[in-house]
């Protein structure tokens with residue numbers, strides 16, 4: 001069957017004003033974004049942000065209620081079968097059938113997708129090597145450790161070498177070493193031509209793995225950009241201070257020039273500054289000293305993904321005046 005609409009653009013994922021509600025509750029509240037062929041794109045968001053709901057609509061597991069979603073040029077509502085044939089999926093919750101062995105799981109999956117026997121067998125061999133489960137090929141899935149199950153789940157997602165691979169929290173619950181190895185696998189699959197969409201609540205995962213990131217909170221995309229862009233739009237530097245009166249110090253700095261946001265930390269607070277920190281810092285020190293506040297620790301650094309995340313989703317940030325910058329950035333995120 002011919003696709004009803006094949007997109008001339010390089011967009012592998014195109015989502016416009018997507019909404020999904022459970023009863024009255026809008027878990028996904030009007031999101032729009034696109035992912036180009038060959039990109040690794042992440043949804044970074046806290047628990048309950050709507051990441052899995054969005055992914056489940058895109059993979060045709062949940063019905064599209066409102067808006068538009070195209071995967072590999074196919075409309076999820078009109079051509080769900082073609083969408084399914086174009087994608088691979090690694091679910092957040094482990095879905096492995098426990099009554100099968102590792103090898104049988106992959107074999108079954110390949111047959112499900114009508115892979116020729118030779119290709120199927122070769123791929124299984126490759127993948128077992130890739131996720132380091134060769135020695136477990138005849139083990140029942142239920143006997144694997146959590147991390148091994150995760151790796152098997154990932155191998156299964158890669159069986160069909162899809163155009164677009166959806167990974168919902170791919171490294172959740174894995175140890176740091178395995179997580180990093182997983183990132184390398186994912187990058188390798190991407191290099192071979194697969195476009196990747198992943199969700200995560202790990203800052204470092206989004207930061208190190210993705211070409212572009214959308215921060216999602218309460219069902220809405222708050223900001224989109226490359227890691228570099230996100231950190232740069234936030235501000236120039238982050239100044240960390242500890243003083244003998246943090247509460248008073250923060251109040252005193254509230255309207256200080258070049259301070260865009262103040263973020264309390266356990267023992268001190270962060271100042272996000274819009275100019276070179278080394279130039280702003282002397283004025284800040286003088287201002288606090290004049291008020292008899294003693295500074296015990298000073299630290300100057302570039303904004304991290306964590307700073308970006310807190311800035312765009314955190315409640316304690318005074319960001320009322322940042323709306324134009326945000327809106328501008330969201331537009332620039334969709335190229």
Ligand SMILES: Nc1ncnc2c1ncn2[C@@H]1O[C@H](COP(=O)(O)OP(=O)(O)OP(=O)(O)O)[C@@H](O)[C@H]1O
Pocket residue numbers: 022027045046047048049050051052053054092201
């Ligand atoms: N089947 C459902 N019925 C009702 N509410 C649901 C259902 N699934 C999810 N929700 C709610 O929708 C919101 C978004 O959930 P979702 O699973 O999409 O978030 P998430 O970003 O994937 O979170 P996590 O990081 O915990 O995986 C949450 O408030 C959740 O409680």
Ligand SMILES: [Mg+2]
Pocket residue numbers: 051052053092168169
């Ligand atoms: Mg989820």
